[in-house]
Amino acid sequence: MAGIIERYRDRLPVTPETPVVSLEEGSTPLIHAPGLSSILGGDRQVFLKFEGLNPTGSFKDRGMTLAVSKAMEQECRGVICASTGNTSASAAAYAARAGIPCWVVLPAGKVAAGKLAQAIVHGARVIPIEGNFDEALELVVEISEREGITLVNSLNPYRLEGQKTIAFEIIEELGCAPDTHFLPVGNAGNITATWRGYREDHHAGGTPSLPSMIGCQAAGAAPIVGGAPVKNPETIATAIRIGNPASWQGALDAIEQSSGDILAVEDQQILAAYDHLAKREGVFCEPASAASVAGLLKRHETAAQIAPAGGTIVCTLTGHGLKDPDRAIAGVELPAPIPTEMDALRKAMDLT
Ligand SMILES: *Cc1c(COP(=O)(O)O)cnc(C)c1O
Secondary structure (H helix, E strand, O other), X not given: OOOHHHHOHHHOOOOOOOOOOOOOOOOOOEEEOHHHHHHHOOOOEEEEEEHHHOOOOEXXXXXXXXXXXXXXXXXXXXXXXXXXXXXXXXXXXXHHHHOOXXXXXXEOOOOOHHHHHHHHHOOOEEEEEXXXXXXXXXXXXXXXXXXXXXXXXXXXXXXXXXXXXXXXXXXXXHOOOOOEEEEEOOOOHHHHHHHHHHHHHHHOOOOOOOOEEEEEEEHHHOHHHHXXXXXXXXXXXXXXXXXXXXXXXXXXXXXHHOOOEEEEXXXXXXXXXXXXXXXXXXXXXXXXXXXXXXXXXXHHHOOOOOOOOOOEEEEEEOEEHHHOHHHHHOOOOOOOOOOOOHHHHHHHOOOO
């Protein structure tokens, strides 16, 4: 399958001269979730847009293919980003593909192991800072302006343009937009972009209806819910550990225009959703991704209307579970080895 630039060329800011840097991102599966559907009842159908199956394991690739292609068109010196992890993994891969330098500035000790490994293996120059993500972003914005290095955070307008293609794919798959769309919110670029994609398709005569957009923030990093920046955001969902979202206004617009909402979900609720997805739906996503499903379940528990009976709900699962192996094995104690004998094996399997 071609990447998103080739597939949606007429809806993206590219020209025939734009050098396309692609890893064939997008075309991710929209997986039906029977367990969640039956929890909601009323013949409501829940689908998981599993963005963890992009080339570097997160939705960030949709925006990065366009941002790096445009950077090449403009003959950039290299790319730079601040990152909670997935942006850096994606930037590093696309920069490697393009043959240009990539610098990533990360909050030290707060990036999941899988993401850090990716950035390093792809050859990015990784610079941990003592501050948090919001502080890292301030630094890279300034240096990118001073040094003429292309910033590939979601402040780069091409990132959101690429990310809007998720809505096009969902509409193609379902035949129209869902009734409700839940997604995790960190910097709020993705909610802004997804809503833009739905609206553009609608205005072009595509989907007749538009979804309600429900953003889900971690309770310890919920500035939009609280209406004020959070100085020291904390959550196990490191990808959304952001206290001052760059696309704050975009999120507010999406929520207001779509009659949607913004929710805070506790880490415990995120981990319960993470567990449900893995154990009942067979889908392994990273904790931040599970915030969307945590929001869905929280709404259901408070008996809030989620979608009409027979309606359709999409949850974006933003990244792959293997990104954060430490979380996966946290709190699990592996049993001691057994003797290499049939009887011992039967016993360990609870068969005798
Ligand atoms: C980047 C990211 C988010 C947050 O997306 P925003 O556009 O910053 O709101 C959520 N989940 C994962 C896995 C991410 O990598």
